[in-house]
Amino acid sequence: KQEVTQIPAALSVPEGENLVLNCSFTDSAIYNLQWFRQDPGKGLTSLLLIQSSQREQTSGRLNASLDKSSGRSTLYIAASQPGDSATYLCAGNGETSGSRLTFGEGTQLTVNP
Amino acid sequence: DTAVSQTPKYLVTQMGNDKSIKCEQNLGHDTMYWYKQDSKKFLKIMFSYNNKELIINETVPNRFSPKSPDKAHLNLHINSLELGDSAVYFCASSLFSGGYGYTFGSGTRLTVV
Numbered sequence: 001k002q003e004v005t006q007i008p009a010a011l012s013v014p015e016g017e018n019l020v021l022n023c024s025f026t027d028s029a030i031y032n033l034q035w036f037r038q039d040p041g042k043g044l045t046s047l048l049l050i051q052s053s054q055r056e057q058t059s060g061r062l063n064a065s066l067d068k069s070s071g072r073s074t075l076y077i078a079a080s081q082p083g084d085s086a087t088y089l090c091a092g093n094g095e096t097s098g099s100r101l102t103f104g105e106g107t108q109l110t111v112n113p
Numbered sequence: 114d115t116a117v118s119q120t121p122k123y124l125v126t127q128m129g130n131d132k133s134i135k136c137e138q139n140l141g142h143d144t145m146y147w148y149k150q151d152s153k154k155f156l157k158i159m160f161s162y163n164n165k166e167l168i169i170n171e172t173v174p175n176r177f178s179p180k181s182p183d184k185a186h187l188n189l190h191i192n193s194l195e196l197g198d199s200a201v202y203f204c205a206s207s208l209f210s211g212g213y214g215y216t217f218g219s220g221t222r223l224t225v226v
Contacts, residue, residue: 034215043203043219044156051213087154091215099144099207100169101215103156 002027002097006090006104013080014112021075021107023090028068030094034101035064035075038087048075052094080111116140119204119218126194127226134189134221136204142216143209144168145187147179150201150220159202162187163209194225 003026013019025033031052036044048057048064050073056065063076073092077084087108091101119136126132138145146169147159161169162181176192191198204218 032213036217038154041222044217046215046217049213049215089156091156098169099161099163099209100146100158101148101156105153105155 002030002092002094002102004090004092004102004104006088006107008107009105010108010110012110012112015080015082017080017111018076018078019080019109021077021088021090021109023073023075023104025071025073025090025092025102027092027094027097028071030066030068030092032094033064033066033073033090033092035062035073036089036091038089038106040086044089047088077109080109082111082113084111085109116216117204117206117218119202119221121221122219123222123224125224125226128194128196130194131190131192132194132223133191134202134204134223136187136189136218138185138204138206138216140206140214140216142206142214143184144207145181145184146205146207147187147189148203148205148217150203152200156203160187160189191223194223196225199223199225 035047050066061078087106091103117138144163146161160179165181201220208214
């Protein structure tokens with residue numbers, strides 16, 4: 001059974017700082033690893049999807065990597081801005097879970113101006 | 114055009130009532146899901162349908178009954194509501210049952226009083 005853990009649970013940084021959010025998963029037979037953003041009281045916005053054959057994906061200031069052998073993914077945010085403040089969720093699906101996404105508990109990011 | 118839309122956005126009801134949440138997607142996806150986000154913000158799958166067929170049924174009380182009249186719609190009916198059912202319920206859809214292209218609705222905040 002897939003389990004996903006995110007560290008840290010909360011992070012507060014000054015504007016402009018580069019930061020890394022960590023995600024670890026127990027089932028290395030993973031199909032997809034996704035990073036989502038959730039703003040307070042809102043739904044989930046997909047940020048990056050890394051398929052099992054890929055090692056990383058980039059979108060603007062965001063870069064996500066996937067290392068299946070170690071069961072880890074990282075989300076790198078460059079030059080953070082106050083608008084990046086949100087909860088970031090990591091989720092994966094794979095051989096043992098089919099299409100169901102198993103979510104981590106999220107990292108609550110606050111970027112201070 | 115909203116990709117995955119669910120109604121209502123907010124639902125406040127008394128214990129013992131029966132209520133329904135509706136979900137529709139216009140992405141042409143084959144697979145639809147219901148996820149529950151509890152008070153600790155942890156997201157967990159409840160059900161999944163692929164082309165109107167139930168493929169995932171997690172351990173949820175049988176007071177919860179999903180219905181998929183066609184592959185673009187997945188509704189959730191809840192009987193005899195309890196205080197513990199208070200949560201945010203998210204509908205989602207994806208391409209095939211492999212879980213590609215996950216898109217979430219904006220959520221329905223259910224409060225049982």
